[in-house]
Amino acid sequence: MKRWFAFVLVLVVAFSATPATAATPADTLVMAWQFDDIITLDPAEIFEFSGAEYAGNTYDRLIGYEVDDVSKIYGVAAESWTVSPDGKTYTFKIRNGITFASGNPLTAEDVAFSLQRTVILDKSPAFILGQFGFTADNVRDQIRAVDANTVTIETDQAYAPTFVLYCLTATVGSVVDKKEVMAHEKDGDLGHAWLRTNYAGSGPFKLNQWKASELLILDANQAYWDGAPTLKRVIIRHIAEQATQRLLVEKGDIDIARNLGPDQIKGLEGNPEVRIHSSPKGGIFYLGLNQKHEALQKPQVRQALKYLVDYDGIANTILKGSMEPHQAFLPKGFLGALEDKPFKLDPEKAKQLLAEAGYPNGLTLTMDTRNNFPTLDMAQAIQSTFALGGVKLEIIPMDGKQALTKYRARNHEIYIGRWGPDYQDPHTNADTFAKNVDNADDAKAKPLAWRNAWDIPEMSKKTDAAVKESDPEKRAQMYLELQREHQQTSPFVIMFQDIEVAAERSNVKGFVLGPSFDSNFYRGVTK
Amino acid sequence: MGPRSQTSAQGNRAWRYGRKLSALIASVALTFVGLLFVTFLIGRVVPIDPVLAAVGDRAPAEVYERVRIELGLHLPLYQQFFVYIAKVFQGDFGRSILTANPVTSDILRVFPATLELATAATFFGILLGIPMGVIGAVHQGRWPDQVLRVVGLFGYSVPVFWLGLMGLLLFYGRLDWVPGPGRLDVFYEGLLTPTTGVILIDSALAGEWDIFRNALAHITLPAAILGYFSLAYISRMTRSFMLEQLSQEYITTARVKGVSERAVIWRHALGNVRIPLVTVIALSYGNLLEGSVLTETVFAWPGLGFYLTQSLLSADMNAVLGGTIVVGTVFIGINLLSDALYRLMDPRAR
Numbered sequence: 056m057k058r059w060f061a062f063v064l065v066l067v068v069a070f071s072a073t074p075a076t077a078a079t080p081a082d083t084l085v086m087a088w089q090f091d092d093i094i095t096l097d098p099a100e101i102f103e104f105s106g107a108e109y110a111g112n113t114y115d116r117l118i119g120y121e122v123d124d125v126s127k128i129y130g131v132a133a134e135s136w137t138v139s140p141d142g143k144t145y146t147f148k149i150r151n152g153i154t155f156a157s158g159n160p161l162t163a164e165d166v167a168f169s170l171q172r173t174v175i176l177d178k179s180p181a182f183i184l185g186q187f188g189f190t191a192d193n194v195r196d197q198i199r200a201v202d203a204n205t206v207t208i209e210t211d212q213a214y215a216p217t218f219v220l221y222c223l224t225a226t227v228g229s230v231v232d233k234k235e236v237m238a239h240e241k242d243g244d245l246g247h248a249w250l251r252t253n254y255a256g257s258g259p260f261k262l263n264q265w266k267a268s269e270l271l272i273l274d275a276n277q278a279y280w281d282g283a284p285t286l287k288r289v290i291i292r293h294i295a296e297q298a299t300q301r302l303l304v305e306k307g308d309i310d311i312a313r314n315l316g317p318d319q320i321k322g323l324e325g326n327p328e329v330r331i332h333s334s335p336k337g338g339i340f341y342l343g344l345n346q347k348h349e350a351l352q353k354p355q356v357r358q359a360l361k362y363l364v365d366y367d368g369i370a371n372t373i374l375k376g377s378m379e380p381h382q383a384f385l386p387k388g389f390l391g392a393l394e395d396k397p398f399k400l401d402p403e404k405a406k407q408l409l410a411e412a413g414y415p416n417g418l419t420l421t422m423d424t425r426n427n428f429p430t431l432d433m434a435q436a437i438q439s440t441f442a443l444g445g446v447k448l449e450i451i452p453m454d455g456k457q458a459l460t461k462y463r464a465r466n467h468e469i470y471i472g473r474w475g476p477d478y479q480d481p482h483t484n485a486d487t488f489a490k491n492v493d494n495a496d497d498a499k500a501k502p503l504a505w506r507n508a509w510d511i512p513e514m515s516k517k518t519d520a521a522v523k524e525s526d527p528e529k530r531a532q533m534y535l536e537l538q539r540e541h542q543q544t545s546p547f548v549i550m551f552q553d554i555e556v557a558a559e560r561s562n563v564k565g566f567v568l569g570p571s572f573d574s575n576f577y578r579g580v581t582k
Numbered sequence: 583m584g585p586r587s588q589t590s591a592q593g594n595r596a597w598r599y600g601r602k603l604s605a606l607i608a609s610v611a612l613t614f615v616g617l618l619f620v621t622f623l624i625g626r627v628v629p630i631d632p633v634l635a636a637v638g639d640r641a642p643a644e645v646y647e648r649v650r651i652e653l654g655l656h657l658p659l660y661q662q663f664f665v666y667i668a669k670v671f672q673g674d675f676g677r678s679i680l681t682a683n684p685v686t687s688d689i690l691r692v693f694p695a696t697l698e699l700a701t702a703a704t705f706f707g708i709l710l711g712i713p714m715g716v717i718g719a720v721h722q723g724r725w726p727d728q729v730l731r732v733v734g735l736f737g738y739s740v741p742v743f744w745l746g747l748m749g750l751l752l753f754y755g756r757l758d759w760v761p762g763p764g765r766l767d768v769f770y771e772g773l774l775t776p777t778t779g780v781i782l783i784d785s786a787l788a789g790e791w792d793i794f795r796n797a798l799a800h801i802t803l804p805a806a807i808l809g810y811f812s813l814a815y816i817s818r819m820t821r822s823f824m825l826e827q828l829s830q831e832y833i834t835t836a837r838v839k840g841v842s843e844r845a846v847i848w849r850h851a852l853g854n855v856r857i858p859l860v861t862v863i864a865l866s867y868g869n870l871l872e873g874s875v876l877t878e879t880v881f882a883w884p885g886l887g888f889y890l891t892q893s894l895l896s897a898d899m900n901a902v903l904g905g906t907i908v909v910g911t912v913f914i915g916i917n918l919l920s921d922a923l924y925r926l927m928d929p930r931a932r
Binding site (some may be wrong): 079083085091094095096108133178179181252260263264266267268269270290292294296298302303305308309458470499 | 633679681682691747763768769771879881884
C-alpha cells in the first residue's frame with residue numbers, strides 16, 4: 056500500500072512541477088486552423104482553401120492585386136507588362152534580384168517553366184490556364200522565356216486582359232524553382248511527386264515542415280526581395296474542434312484561432328484580450344431551382360420563392376457574422392460585383408405571384424439538404440418562411456457527397472448549397488451561374504446553370520462578350536447588367552456571402568484576410 | 583523409462599509444438615485476409631466516390647477519368663482486391679490520397695502517438711482501477727463500495743468527448759493545472775527528431791528533460807480522461823474477481839492462521855486475481871489503441887484513430903486498409919501476449 060502511494064505521489068509531483076503554459080514566443084505566430092484539406096503542396100495541383108493560403112504565403116506569383124480594391128493589379132515577380140494591340144500576346148518583364156530558397160535566382164525561364172508545368176501536369180486547377188487555349192502539346196510554344204528577363208504568353212483569342220491577369224494571380228501562377236524541381240524529377244513527372252510534400256519557392260515564407268492534418272511550420276525568408284517578414288516563424292496547428300480553438304485563444308496559447316463557429320464568436324464578445332477580425336470571402340450560398348420541374352419553370356414561381364426567404368433573419372439568428380446577405384452571383388471583392396439586394400421576405404407579394412403562375416393554393420416542393428451546420432439550420436428557416444407563402448417544403452437531409460451526386464445528375468427539385476469561386480476574376484462565377492451552351496443530359500460542361508437545366512443561349516452570349524471586353528470599366532458595367540438580369544430571372548435564389556472570421560489576441564496586428572484564400576497574408580503580422 | 587523413449591517423448595513434444603505453431607500462424611493469416619477483405623468491401627460500398635474525393639468537384643472530366651484509372655478503379659472489384667493483396671505482401675500499402683505520403687510512413691508517424699496515449703491511459707486505469715476494485719470488494723455493499731460504483735458508472739456512461747471538453751475547460755481553462763491540447767507546447771514543436779515517435783521515450787533518450795516534462799504534462803489530461811473508461815472496466819472486474827476469491831476457503835484458513843488482514847487481501851486474494859486480470863487489462867488496452875478517436879479529436883492528438891476516421895470520411899481507402907491491418911495486428915498481438923502471460927503466471931495453463 057505504501058509503495059503504491061509513494062508511486063502515485065511521485066507522479067503527482069512530476070506533473071505539478073511542470074508550469075502550465077505561458078504566452079506564445081514573441082517572434083512566432085501561432086495559429087489554430089483546420090487545414091486537413093491540404094492534400095498537396097505543389098502549386099500546380101493545389102485547389103483547396105488551406106493549400107491556396109499556404110502557396111499565397113510561400114510562393115511569388117507574376118502579379119497580385121490590392122486586397123482592398125481588386126481593380127488595382129500590380130507586379131510581383133513581374134516588374135511590368137504590356138499587351139499587344141491584337142490582345143493576344145502578353146509580354147512580362149521579370150523583376151531582378153529575387154532568389155529562391157535554394158539560392159537560385161528567379162529568371163524568366165522559371166516563370167515560363169512554372170506555367171508550362173501546370174498545363175502539362177493537368178491537375179485539377181490546370182483549366183484556369185487551359186481557358187486560354189494552352190494544351191500540353193502547344194504550351195511550350197505559347198508560353199516562352201524570350202530572354203533572361205522576358206516572358207511572353209500568347210493566348211488563342213483576344214480575351215479581356217483583366218481576365219488573363221486575374222487568372223495569373225491564382226495559385227497555379229506561382230513561380231517554382233526550375234532547377235530545384237527538375238533535380239527531383241522522376242519518370243518525367245516534372246518533380247511533381249517531390250513537390251507534393253516539399254518546397255521550391257521564393258515567397259516571404261518558406262516551408263519548414265508539413266505533417267498532414269497535424270502541423271505546418273513556415274520560416275520567414277530573411278532574404279525576401281520586398282523586405283523580410285517581421286516574425287521569424289509561423290506555427291500552425293490543426294485543431295479540429297472549434298471549442299478547443301476558442302479555449303486556446305482565450306488562454307493565449309495561440310495568437311489566432313481560424314475556425315470559430317457563430318456560437319464561439321458570440322461567446323468571445325466582450326473579451327478584451329481577443330479581437331474578432333472578419334472579411335468577406337468569395338463563397339456564395341444559394342438555392343438552385345431545377346428547371347426540369349414544371350412549377351419551377353414558371354418565372355413567377357422563381358420570383359415568388361425569392362420573396363420567401365428571410366435573408367436578415369437567417370443572417371442574425373443562425374449565421375451571426377459568419378455570412379452576410381448577398382443577392383448577386385458575383386461576391387463582394389470581385390470586379391463588377393453587384394451589391395443591390397432587391398429581395399426581402401414578403402409573403403403577400405409571393406402569394407400574389409404564385410396565384411399569377413396558377414398556384415393560388417400554393418404547392419409542395421422538396422429540397423436536398425446537406426446534413427450539416429449551417430445548411431440544415433438554414434433549410435429549416437427557409438421551410439418556415441416558404442410556408443407563409445403557401446409553399447410546403449419537404450427537406451431531404453443527406454450526406455454532402457450524396458447530395459452532390461444527385462445534383463450533378465439533375466435529379467433534385469431544389470438544392471441548397473455553396474459555391475466558391477475558382478480564381479479572382481468575375482468570369483469564374485459568370486461562367487457557372489450565367490452560361491450554359493449545351494443543356495443536353497450528356498453535355499460536356501456541367502456548370503451550375505446546366506445542373507439546374509436552365510437553357511440560356513442569350514445570356515451565355517453576354518457572358519462570353521464580357522470575358523472578351525478589353526476595357527476594364529466597360530467590362531465591370533457588363534457584369535453589373537448581367538447580374539441585374541440574372542438576379543430577377545435566374546433559377547438561383549442567391550442568399551448569402553461567406554465571411555471569414557479569425558479571433559486574434561489583441562496584441563496581434565497586421566494579419567491580412569483578403570478576398571480569396573490565396574490572399575490571406577502573414578507577412579505583415581507583428582505582436 | 584529408457585533414454586530412447588525419452589528422446590521420442592521430446593520429439594513428440596517438439597512436433598506437437600510445431601503443429602500448434604503452424605495452426606496458430608495459419609489462423610492468424612486467415613484472420614488477416616478476412617479482415618482485409620471485409621474492410622476492402624466496406625470501402626467499396628460506402629456511397630462516396632473515391633475519385634471525386636481525390637480530384638474535387640471542379641475537376642474536368644478528363645482529369646477525373648485519368649485519376650480513376652490511376653487508382654485502378656476501372657478494374658473489376660475482385661481484380662482490385664488481388665492487386666491490393668499482392669502489393670501488401672510486398673510491404674506496399676500504397677499512397678494516401680489525403681497526405682500524399684506512403685501509408686506506411688503515415689502510420690509510423692501517427693501510431694506512436696496513439697501508443698503513447700493508450701499506454702499512459704492504461705497505466706492510469708490500472709493504478710487506480712485495481713485498488714478501487716479491491717476496496718469495493720472488501721467493503722462490499724457499504725458506502726465506499728457505493729461511492730466507487732458511482733464513480734465507475736460515470737466513467738462508463740458519460741461520453742468521452744464531453745468529458746474531454748469539460749476536463750479541458752476545468753483543468754486547463756479555469757484551474758491552469760495542465761497545458762492545452764496537443765502533444766507538446768508549440769515552443770518545443772519541431773525540436774525533437776523522432777526515433778521511436780513516442781515523445782516521452784525520445785526526449786528521455788535525447789536527455790531533453792524540458793521536453794520530457796512538457797510532454798508528460800500534455801499527456802496527463804487526455805490519458806486520465808481516456809484512462810477513466812478503462813478504470814471503470816478494470817475496477818468492476820477486479821471487484822467481482824476479488825469477491826469470488828474472498829469467499830474461498832483458503833482465505834478463511836489464512837485468517838484463522840492469524841495472517842494480517844492486509845496480507846490476506848493484498849497478497850493472498852489479489853495474488854490469485856492477477857491472472858484473469860491480465861486478460862481484462864489486455865482487452866481494455868486493445869480497445870484504447872483503436873477507440874481513442876474522440877479523445878484524439880478533442881485534444882488535437884495526431885494519432886491513429888484520428889487518422890483512420892479522416893481517411894474513412896474522405897474515402898482514402900489505402901490509408902483505411904493500412905490502418906486496419908495495424909489495428910488487427912495489435913489486437914492479435916495483444917491476445918497472443920496475454921495468452922503467453924497467462925501461461926507464465928498460471929502453472930495449470932502450461
